[in-house]
Amino acid sequence: MIHQRPAELLQQLIRIDTTNPPGNEAACVAYVRELLLEAGVTPQVLARDPARPNLVARISGRGAAPPLLLQGHLDVVTTEGQRWRFPPLEARVADGYIWGRGALDMKGGVAMMLAAFLRCAAEGPAPPGDVILALMSDEEAGSLHGAQFLVEQHAGLFRGVRYALGEFGGFSAHLSGRRFYPIMVSEKQCCRMRATVRGPGGHGASIVRGGAAARLGELLRALDRARLPVHITPVVRRMLEDMLAALPLPQRIVFSQVLNPALTDRILRLTGPPGAILETPLHNTVSPRTVPPGGPPTSGSPRRG
Numbered sequence: 001m002i003h004q005r006p007a008e009l010l011q012q013l014i015r016i017d018t019t020n021p022p023g024n025e026a027a028c029v030a031y032v033r034e035l036l037l038e039a040g041v042t043p044q045v046l047a048r049d050p051a052r053p054n055l056v057a058r059i060s061g062r063g064a065a066p067p068l069l070l071q072g073h074l075d076v077v078t079t080e081g082q083r084w085r086f087p088p089l090e091a092r093v094a095d096g097y098i099w100g101r102g103a104l105d106m107k108g109g110v111a112m113m114l115a116a117f118l119r120c121a122a123e124g125p126a127p128p129g130d131v132i133l134a135l136m137s138d139e140e141a142g143s144l145h146g147a148q149f150l151v152e153q154h155a156g157l158f159r160g161v162r163y164a165l166g167e168f169g170g171f172s173a174h175l176s177g178r179r180f181y182p183i184m185v186s187e188k189q190c191c192r193m194r195a196t197v198r199g200p201g202g203h204g205a206s207i208v209r210g211g212a213a214a215r216l217g218e219l220l221r222a223l224d225r226a227r228l229p230v231h232i233t234p235v236v237r238r239m240l241e242d243m244l245a246a247l248p249l250p251q252r253i254v255f256s257q258v259l260n261p262a263l264t265d266r267i268l269r270l271t272g273p274p275g276a277i278l279e280t281p282l283h284n285t286v287s288p289r290t291v292p293p294g295g296p297p298t299s300g301s302p303r304r305g
Contacts, residue, residue: 002035003118007098010111011091013074014100018137020075022051023145025137028074029053032114032135039121043133046154052137052145056157058130059121065129069164070113073139073146076102106167110135113165132158175274176251180243186235188281195219223288230261236281258282 002009016028029045036043036057043057061067079088079101086092088101102108117133134157136146143149150157166184173180197219199212240259244252258267264282268275279285 001039001118001122003039003115003122006111006115007093009115010098010103010108011093011100013107013111014091014098014102015089017089018075019078019101020138020140021078023075023137023141024051025074026051026053029055029135029137035114035118036121039118041117041121044157046150047137048145048149048153054137054146054150055133055135056150056154057117057133059117059127061129061131062126063128065127066162067130067132067158067160068127069132069134069158069161069166070117071134071136071164071166072106072110072113073136073167074107074110075137075140075146076105076107077140104171108171109167132161134158173274173277175243175271176247176255178243178246180246182239186233220288223286226286227265228284228286230264230282231284232259232261232264232282240278 002012012031013028016031018025018028032055033043033045036055041057041059043055045053045055047053058067082088084099086094086099088099091098091100091103093099097103098108100107113133114135117131120127120131134150136143136150138145139147168184171181173182195216197212197216199210199215200208201211202208237259244256247255255267255271257263258271258278268279268282271278
């Protein structure tokens with residue numbers, strides 16, 4: 001069964017185009033539904049829009065332990081304007097990796113959850129409590145058709161859940177020759193702000209200094225250059241302390257200074273690519289964005305304005 005071949009399962013998921021917008025996750029949900037039916041599990045397919053469905057399945061447990069939720073999303077961000085080593089929907093295996101849009105965000109995670117869920121259903125034994133699999137649409141563009149819809153219309157499906165596995169974590173991170181597999185226990189939150197810029201108007205053939213478009217450009221440029229102060233949360237501190245403990249002593253001494261706010265940015269610059277990855281969890285950050293014409297905000301940064 002395919003749960004014994006999770007790499008192949010991931011390839012099949014990547015090859016189903018769920019680029020959001022527009023999403024069109026229905027084909028991917030249909031594929032997963034058939035796999036579950038073959039394993040003896042009858043899932044629920046729930047949708048605000050038939051083209052943007054969500055799938056919820058449950059394996060009954062043998063005891064009274066609280067349900068465990070495995071939750072992920074099936075949509076992916078666009079590949080428009082990007083250069084890829086291999087076609088992004090081909091899911092080619094090269095250099096020991098599967099290359100494709102969604103391999104990390106987050107069809108790789110979905111493949112792992114789905115493989116584990118199918119194995120539990122097909123091979124047993126029954127878990128201590130129920131296991132719920134929820135695969136959702138529209139995570140990349142606001143979740144109106146996905147998580148928001150399920151919470152507003154079908155919250156009862158998740159009654160009693162105390163633990164959940166979702167995005168992110170489980171992928172490898174490299175530091176000083178060591179490989180780590182972080183476990184996500186918290187998530188950085190966002191605060192969206194909308195700016196309206198005003199300036200003098202006039203005829204298009206006339207020179208208008210300091211117009212609204214020019215002032216907007218200045219604002220975006222200032223935000224792009226902004227580097228907010230170091231902000232080390234308890235969760236990030238614990239993660240880095242555990243990673244540092246696994247490093248050889250010389251590297252441990254150097255990298256430990258990343259937890260000193262006065263030296264954090266300097267150490268990040270010295271560490272190269274690993275430092276770039278750590279910059280976000282060690283700071284509050286600003287990301288100037290535009291809204292796609294006629295669409296909602298998305299989680300991807302545009303490559304052209």
